[in-house]
Amino acid sequence: MRMTLPIFLQNLANGILLGGLYALIAIGYSMVYGILRLINFAHGDVFMMGTYFAFYGVTLFLLPWWLAFVVAIIGAGILGFLIDRIAYKPLRNAPRISSLITAIGMSIFLESLAVVIFGGIPKSFAPPRIYPKFFSKMLQIGSVRVQILTFFILGITALLIIFLIWFVYKTKIGMAMRAISTDIATTALMGVNVDLVIGITFAIGSALAGAGGILWAMKYPNVNPYMGFMPGLKAFIAAVIGGIGSIQGAMLGGFLLGMIEIMLVAFLPRFAGYRDIFAFIILIIILMYKPSGILGAKLEEKV
Amino acid sequence: MPEKLILEIEGLHVYYGNIHAVKGINIKVPEGKIVTLIGANGAGKTTTLSTIAGLVKARRGKILFEGEDVTNKPAHQIVERGIALVPEGRRIFPNLTVYENLMMGAFNRKDEEDVKKDLEWVFELFPRLKERLSQKGGTLSGGEQQMLAISRALMSRPKLLMMDEPSLGLAPLLVKEVFEVIRVINSQGTSILLVEQNALAALKVSNYGYVLETGNIRLEGPSSELLNNEEVKNAYLGVS
Ligand SMILES: Nc1ncnc2c1ncn2[C@@H]1O[C@H](COP(=O)(O)OP(=O)(O)OP(=O)(O)O)[C@@H](O)[C@H]1O
Ligand SMILES: [Mg+2]
Numbered sequence: 001m002r003m004t005l006p007i008f009l010q011n012l013a014n015g016i017l018l019g020g021l022y023a024l025i026a027i028g029y030s031m032v033y034g035i036l037r038l039i040n041f042a043h044g045d046v047f048m049m050g051t052y053f054a055f056y057g058v059t060l061f062l063l064p065w066w067l068a069f070v071v072a073i074i075g076a077g078i079l080g081f082l083i084d085r086i087a088y089k090p091l092r093n094a095p096r097i098s099s100l101i102t103a104i105g106m107s108i109f110l111e112s113l114a115v116v117i118f119g120g121i122p123k124s125f126a127p128p129r130i131y132p133k134f135f136s137k138m139l140q141i142g143s144v145r146v147q148i149l150t151f152f153i154l155g156i157t158a159l160l161i162i163f164l165i166w167f168v169y170k171t172k173i174g175m176a177m178r179a180i181s182t183d184i185a186t187t188a189l190m191g192v193n194v195d196l197v198i199g200i201t202f203a204i205g206s207a208l209a210g211a212g213g214i215l216w217a218m219k220y221p222n223v224n225p226y227m228g229f230m231p232g233l234k235a236f237i238a239a240v241i242g243g244i245g246s247i248q249g250a251m252l253g254g255f256l257l258g259m260i261e262i263m264l265v266a267f268l269p270r271f272a273g274y275r276d277i278f279a280f281i282i283l284i285i286i287l288m289y290k291p292s293g294i295l296g297a298k299l300e301e302k303v
Numbered sequence: 304m305p306e307k308l309i310l311e312i313e314g315l316h317v318y319y320g321n322i323h324a325v326k327g328i329n330i331k332v333p334e335g336k337i338v339t340l341i342g343a344n345g346a347g348k349t350t351t352l353s354t355i356a357g358l359v360k361a362r363r364g365k366i367l368f369e370g371e372d373v374t375n376k377p378a379h380q381i382v383e384r385g386i387a388l389v390p391e392g393r394r395i396f397p398n399l400t401v402y403e404n405l406m407m408g409a410f411n412r413k414d415e416e417d418v419k420k421d422l423e424w425v426f427e428l429f430p431r432l433k434e435r436l437s438q439k440g441g442t443l444s445g446g447e448q449q450m451l452a453i454s455r456a457l458m459s460r461p462k463l464l465m466m467d468e469p470s471l472g473l474a475p476l477l478v479k480e481v482f483e484v485i486r487v488i489n490s491q492g493t494s495i496l497l498v499e500q501n502a503l504a505a506l507k508v509s510n511y512g513y514v515l516e517t518g519n520i521r522l523e524g525p526s527s528e529l530l531n532n533e534e535v536k537n538a539y540l541g542v543s
Contacts, residue, residue, distance in 0.1 A: 175399065175403055176407070176410065178396070178398055178399060178403075179396045179399060182396055182397060183394055185358050185378075185394075186390060186394040187396075187407070188357075188378035189356060189358065189378055189394075190382065191383055191411040191459060192407075192410055
């Protein structure tokens with residue numbers, strides 16, 4: 001296939017799209033890591049749960065699609081808050097390896113729970129059953145044809161990221177989050193209920209993951225209990241590439257990874273089957289030459 | 304005439320695992336006064352302040368603030384009651400601006416008008432901070448960080464201000480400034496519990512002093528008396 005300008009633009013749009021979705025998930029990994037130095041392996045499963053919430057919101061509770069999506073995003077946020085309360089909070093002063101093992105356990109638990117409750121058979125998240133057919137329409141822009149869905153996903157991703165930046169940099173709770181990420185004890189000395197703020201951090205990261213899951217399913221309409229695994233892993237890699245602990249890093253890493261993946265497949269179609277391996281190769285390169293990630297500060301052990 | 308006590312510590316024991324760091328001490332801070340806690344490295348001074356602030360748990364004993372039992376209350380509740388700590392090593396938030404650091408100090412306050420007034424008051428004490436408002440805390444010099452740490456604690460409008468070695472690592476001129484500020488803060492009605500290695504300056508500025516030694520109170524008395532105590536002179540004032 002020759003790379004013409006329209007095809008390139010098409011791939012560019014896809015790259016931004018996939019990158020934005022990775023970014024949405026990566027932010028949650030990075031926020032939690034920034035505060036607790038914990039890799040929340042259950043994050044990808046919150047992504048999956050959020051998608052199921054939306055699915056059943058529409059099919060079982062018969063909510064309008066947009067309302068079901070909003071409720072599902074809030075549900076994912078609450079789930080994240082509860083995961084912290086139940087699984088991680090009791091281990092705040094325990095060795096870090098305990099939390100890490102708990103995170104893996106929590107991930108397995110959520111996946112198994114999904115199999116039991118929702119069943120192992122994949123569900124289709126396709127229009128018009130879940131959301132209006134309107135989104136599948138193609139828009140002709142010059143010589144490029146783009147699905148309306150693409151704009152929708154990009155728009156929502158951008159809105160969520162702007163909201164997040166506003167929250168972290170312009171609100172009091174956001175300021176407390178940034179303070180906690182460098183010094184938990186001193187933040188508590190300022191009168192901040194640290195556990196509550198950590199819970200809110202989980203909630204926000206998880207809500208973004210839930211939103212990511214729904215948008216993901218709109219694009220790749222296969223909902224199953226293990227759907228969070230690969231996107232979760234990729235987003236984690238994106239967070240590491242960008243500099244885990246940094247929100248900007250997570251965004252940069254997400255967009256970079258999404259773009260590279262799409263472009264590599266576009267330019268080297270012979271290697272399309274190895275697509276998932278690219279991410280790991282990039283990860284290995286980053287870990288070899290700049291282990292703290294592109295925007296990451298030097299990783300310090302927290303006392 | 305019995306003085307009104309703002310802080311009263313009775314038989315306080317603190318452990319780190321099985322290290323017995325504070326071994327049953329009694330301390331009283333009368334309202335409106337400056338009380339100092341001096342002692343060698345590892346005596347348990349920081350541990351005592353951290354326990355009052357709610358960062359470290361007391362094993363036994365009682366901490367009364369304004370007559371109420373606040374022992375082992377979480378740190379964020381202690382601040383709300385009116386106790387602020389300027390921690391050892393300043394502990395500025397390096398990634399937050401100077402302004403944000405100050406606002407962290409006022410985190411739970413709802414009285415925005417008064418917060419603004421207190422901000423002005425803090426700028427009067429430390430004019431240099433005003434010029435650095437949008438700078439990141441981590442870029443300040445050591446002295447400026449200490450000023451910020453004190454100001455940040457003041458922003459919670461504490462009734463009792465605890466300071467852990469505020470003069471440590473500062474140039475002599477700044478040390479003087481810090482002690483001057485301690486006097487000013489106190490003269491405006493804030494009670495102070497001061498931990499210092501600089502025993503001479505601490506005893507000069509304070510009304511009453513305790514000498515801590517390996518977790519026990521070795522000596523106590525009005526600061527003017529401690530200044531003339533032979534033992535204190537030999538061990539802490541560097542006079543022989
Ligand atoms: N986090 C901790 N874990 C274990 N032991 C500790 C801890 N913090 C302090 N200690 C021990 O408790 C004792 C009292 O320490 P503390 O920091 O209170 O002393 P200090 O009087 O403030 O000393 P300095 O003048 O050096 O600041 C010391 O023996 C110290 O080693
Ligand atoms: Mg100390």
